[in-house]
Amino acid sequence: MRLQEYGVGIFKAALTKSALKKVLKKKYVTVNDVVATSATFIHGGELISLSIPKHVSPSKTLxxxxxxxxxxxxxxxxxxxxxxxxxxxxxxxxxxxxxxxxxxxxxxxxxxxxxxxxxxxxxxxxxxxxxxxxxxxxxxxxxxxKTITKTYYAVTIGDMDNEGILTSDIDGKSSVTIYKVLHSIASDRFGQLNLVKLEPKTGRRHQLRKHLASLGNPILGDKDYGIPHLILNGKGLYLHAYALSFEHPFTNKTMALKDEFPKRFLKLFPETIKALIA
Known part of the structure; x- marks a missing residue:
């Protein structure tokens, strides 16, 4: 019997016929220590081995x-x-x-x-x-x-309420974001810039950017949802995923991680951010 027929199901790492063909093609299977192919015949008494390398280097490495x-x-x-x-x-x-x-x-x-x-x-x-x-x-x-807590910070444009809850349908699904303005500064070009804490309760595509834009307070540097004559070019989007909190699903430890603020945030709101991370 051909190995490609006999070998189906004998290895946990290649249970199906298509999976067996793949490992044969990659030369991971040997019969009596000789590399096997789909044309190899099995007569009985042979030692059939499957050896998958721990790491197969791609032809191009990033x-x-x-x-x-x-x-x-x-x-x-x-x-x-x-x-x-x-x-x-x-x-x-x-x-x-x-x-x-x-x-x-x-x-x-x-x-x-x-x-x-x-x-x-x-x-x-x-x-x-x-x-x-x-x-x-x-x-x-x-x-x-929704048992992972995410905290973002953004810099937004224009006068806005100190805090609020934003809700809307995004791609046919409900979305909820809680926001709080921590500090505002005057700006000759933008009128006012705000450091805003954001807690998304759902995870829709572009949710934070869409919610803030819907208020008339788009995120600084947002080329997709920003106000056309106030688009900031070349400085990036002022949106930062600052903190994650969740229970480790295997060790059950509480995981609370934070990422330092980008320098561009610190340049605008140095004292407020220093107080946040103190």
Missing amino acids: ILPLKVLFEDDYLSVIHKPAGILVSGNRFKTIANALPQNLNRSTLPDVTKPQPVHRLDYATTGLLLIGKTSSSIRALNQLFET
């Missing part, structure tokens, strides 16, 4: 150093810089840079590190990463049950 703020065998939290996609079809993404920046998990269900939520291209701050299949599922569940 060199992008990332700041790692927390890491264990299950998950990691990193700083996402501005101007890079979290994931997608481009080569330069956070997802593609993770294997070179994180330690490989020693757990049995180790998988390629994967972001479990998104930050916009121009947004900076904390990004949560799963390192095993079970961890990715558990972290996704925390987001679905």
Whole structure:
């Protein structure tokens, strides 16, 4: 019998016929210590082995150093810089840079590190990463049950109420954001700039940017939802994912992580931010 027929189901790592064909094509299977192919015949008594390398280097490696703020065998939290996609079809993404920046998990269900939520291209701050299949599922569940607390800070344009709750439908789903203005300064160009604390209770696409724009107080540097004649070019989006708080799904420890403010925030609101992080 051909190995590609006989071998279906004998390895946990290649249970299906298509999975077996893949490992045969990659030369991970040997019969009596000889690399096997789909054409190899099995007569009986042979030693069939499957050996998957711990790490298979891609033909092209992305060199992008990332700041790692927390890491264990299950998950990691990193700083996402501005101007890079979290994931997608481009080569330069956070997802593609993770294997070179994180330690490989020693757990049995180790998988390629994967972001479990998104930050916009121009947004900076904390990004949560799963390192095993079970961890990715558990972290996704925390987001679905809204048991992860996220805190953002933004700089907005114009006069606005000191605090409030923003609600709307985004892409047919309800969205809720709580905001509080911490400090405001006068600006010749923008009239007024505000340092705003944001606590999203839902995670819709562009939620914070859309909610603030709907108030008439868009985020400074927002080219998509900003006021056309007040678009700030070349300085980036003033939106920062500052804090994450959740219960570790495997150690049950309370995780409370913070990421330092970008320098551009400090230039505008030095005393207020120093008081926040003191």
